[in-house]
Amino acid sequence: MKNFNLIISTGRDFEDQAEYELWFNLLALGDESPIIFRSGNQGLILAKTTINPLDLIQHFREITQNKDRNYIQFIHKLTPIDIVVPSDLDSLKEGMLKLIEKHPLGQDSTTKYRISVKKRQSTLQTSEIIDIIASTLPNDVSLKEYDWNVQVEVIGDSTGIALLRKSDIFKPISEKRQL
Template structure:
């Protein structure tokens, strides 16, 4: 299925609930206005990828609002992360995208790089070093304005520039009120 190369949402679920989380993701995205939503399991336990025609960050905000009004609809999804770029998992591709996405950081904005690595031999420290060198902005590890998020999923990497709040953590949202 081509969704692995075209996904823009990464969904975490508990082990064994991947199929249910994929179906739940599609239903929820359709409920917030995406009639073409797709989701599928991948070879990594506890993860599902999805594709939405909505802006990924907008989809997260709509899903957050839905979670506040109808929390019972979120049975299998634990966390949803928006992703803006999907590239092969190699240093050159990751560096190239990160140089391009540096334009999404304001001149005075601070950033942090977070790498979540699964099924890859690349070292997180090397990825961080290469990416940080390609972004001419100030690094701030605690409370940055933006996070350069790199999700390594075997041979594919999903990358985004997000605010820390752009990730939807279902449990945190439920207990934050």
């Protein structure tokens, strides 16, 4: 099983440039030995860093919003991951229960959740994944109005799970994309 805490999307055939862009910024934030590797899918990179992924996202957001919109050229999306488990339903349920135990979710009975699933190189059924994750959540699931998104990223035999707010995923917006 691969261990990662960041999923990085880039353009096909720009994986090398995105890796360098990520590596440089992780070093600048203090991670002396980030581990960056290919996922086996074109345009998808995985990383394990000692830096909190949300700090990296905040770093990128501050630079692109306040200083240089084109600072990030090859990274299209950064998704933080809280826990990685084997890609089977029992492990998904166990991992989600551990994540909920670690994360102070459900303290408020009005908290709503969304479950987002992305699958790559997997025969698991999306509906099965959603059902198993929903069974672990203490409150309602809603696609439109939610406080937390349970992001499930199935990549072959490893699955990353994260509990995210809407602002926890980074997508840079260059001037070219705004037109």
